[in-house]
Amino acid sequence: MGLEGMEIIAITVVVGLFIVVLKQFGIWEPLSLEADTSDSDLELSMVRHQPEGLEQLQAQTKFTKKELQSLYRGFKNECPSGLVDEETFKSIYSQFFPQGDATTYAHFLFNAFDMDRNGSIRFEDFVIGLSVLLRGSITEKLRWAFNLYDINKDGLVTKEEMLAIMTSIYDMMGRYTLPSVREESPFEHVEKFFQKMDRNRDGVVTIDEFIETCQKDEDIMASMQLFENVI
């Protein structure tokens, strides 16, 4: 009679099941070329950083030993690996501004602190930045602020850069403000800023123009001293 359609299928199924059974007993090893990918994942999480010694940091900054100790304790508590990446930084900073969106401004801040541009802030960067902000001279603080505004770090602050910074600051206010933040508010603010700062009306603000104008403005000078006793 010969094998008919169903018989063929039946025999095939039986043979297939037989192979499965063999595999189970380990007699038939299918060729496996996959490398172990599980181990490589472990490496990334082990990256950590230890800061330089206390004496070196004391030399580089204007903090006392006790202040450095207390700063490091707070730093290490939040970031046990010793490095702050941008996402963590953004989330930490956003917690202080619950009503608005602080992520863009946090991004600019992150770039201002991350001096060697490697995508993460170490404790040294953190403490050096703080030293300038809290214990530095007015000129140093103004330089730091200029560095913050200068997004591409080319020594000039253009209107576009200033607009980006201003928009990010206004974003932190959120929706529920009085008077309400309109679309043009940051732009108007930038215009006012440039009118004040840009002496030679060339559309960019250089560091010298910036420092000179700020030193002449009493309000700004007063407000720069505001945070002396933060630590």
Next chain:
Amino acid sequence: MAAGVAAWLPFARAAAIGWMPVANLPMPVAPTEKNKKQDELIVLNVSGRRFQTWKNTLDRYPDTLLGSSEKEFFYNEETKEYFFDRDPDVFRSVLNFYRTGKLHYPRYECILSYDEELAFFGIVPEIIGDCCYEEYKDRKRENAERLMDDQEDNKDSKLPNMTFRETMWRAFENPQTSTMALVFYYVTGFFIAVSVMTNVVETVPCGSVPNQKEVPCGERYTVAFFCMDTACVMIFTVEYLMRLFAAPNRYRFMRSVMSIIDVVAILPYYIGLVMTDNEDVSGAFVTLRVFRVFRIFKFSRHSQGLRILGYTLKSCASELGFLLFSLTMAIIIFATVMFYAEKGSSSSKFTSIPASFWYTIVTMTTLGYGDMVPKTIAGKIFGSICSLSGVLVIALPVPVIVSNFSRIYHQNQRADKRRAQKVQKARLARIRLTKTESSSAFLHSKRNGLFNEALELTSSTKEEQHLGKSSSLLESQHHHLLHCLEKTTNHEFVDEQYYQQSYLEGGLQNYPQRSPSLSSQDGVTGTCCSRRNKKHNTPLRNASGPAHMQPLTHTQTHNRGLQELSTIHIQPLSTSRSSLNMRIDEPASLNCQSSQITTAIISIPTPPVTTPEGDAHLPTGPSHQNVVKVSAL
């Protein structure tokens, strides 16, 4: 603000220097720390075990015992440490909460002792981290159920003055209450058994009339069986009517399963009475008698296990459904395959696919009657695969059902799932509440700060100045930071509700109503504060009243300015937002679980409604009354 993030506040404030050159307005004065000393170690002696931590760590949560000045009551002068006569094991979790900002619940700990320790140290249990919260809630529920069971047992012996109806209902539900109830219980049980036996024996062939075939007993002794049936049905009817009368909620009782079973059990008899001697429907009448067998389900009132079984099946509906579905799929597949495999063979019983269903079911459940067997080789191969897979498909969902039954049996049947959903919603609402707290805290402190300065304007006494110290240093620094941002952008943070309201009413027109008299009066506090004064006076006035009434307002409130520090329940946050509209939205879910919360709330009683602007004063009151500082930040 989370604990660890508080350590970054100095950094955030320092980074605010970036806003300074951009701002057009002068910045507010920073809050100063009065006694700035270096961070020191505190020793906490808990029943002999010494814990040490930085003072800063404890200060992160100023509303708890350890974070506030309340711990001074436990200070021991001789040993210069704080002594607590509490459980040191639980204290570990409490202290870790300060250190890491997360509260964990250790599984080996008894739930009651843990709760007591938390209450002592002033920590809200709701902030237990997600990792441990399920466990905590489960244990709490178990405990509550156990307590409820104990209470129920005690409750039955008391209650002398219940109505007759209530007594009857209790007797029905719980036979142990009185002798009458017990008698009733046994009598009904006996009659159910009798009725079922009667139905069964009715059909047994008993003896034969000589020249006829064997007749069942029912037809031989018709009268006897009819009397028996009548008696049983009468008892059941009386019982049902009595239950219906005694039920506290008749409509609900009528819809319950047991009452439906009762009705179905006695209905055939009455229908039979009505429909006798009618040949056409006698066929249907015979079928009705089948329903008499439902009387056996009345036993479930007498048996706890039966009830649990029924409940289990109901709760495992999804598993049962899955079982049924997978079986159906398999049956159809194998029936089709068998049909086509056996098509070739002659005189095959597999005449159609539905005909093969019977074979598949019998094979998959490993019954194997043998009335249909495959004859071809392919058929036999597929038939064996069918029986093997049948074992698997049935074996898989069954243990789930079994474990469900055992769990329910041990927990004594409760509707856990439904209750857990409600609690979860309430818990999420509470967590959302504490998260939005931080943004509202700034707005509250602005209003609070307005109040403070208003008091200062009008020669405040020492008492009122304490109001200023209510918020912690951390809070005031954070608020100062937010204030600087406001000044930089020349915009202000406001309430969501006020924002929407001001746009509905065109609220910007309130602005020109700044009174010149006010500005002349508050030269003391400087431009920034006065501007804040004016801007906040307008939101507090719902209607546009005369501006010169403002100083009067504050004198009035100043005279009544009492301050209470009390531990009361958490007020729902929405009441403060609604201060402008005099609506109190109180979501019930937030209130119900607050029995153990101890938070310090500074409440100022409503100012008297004696000024002409009576309407506008009332909003002031509640807005200050509900300044809530929740420790769970």
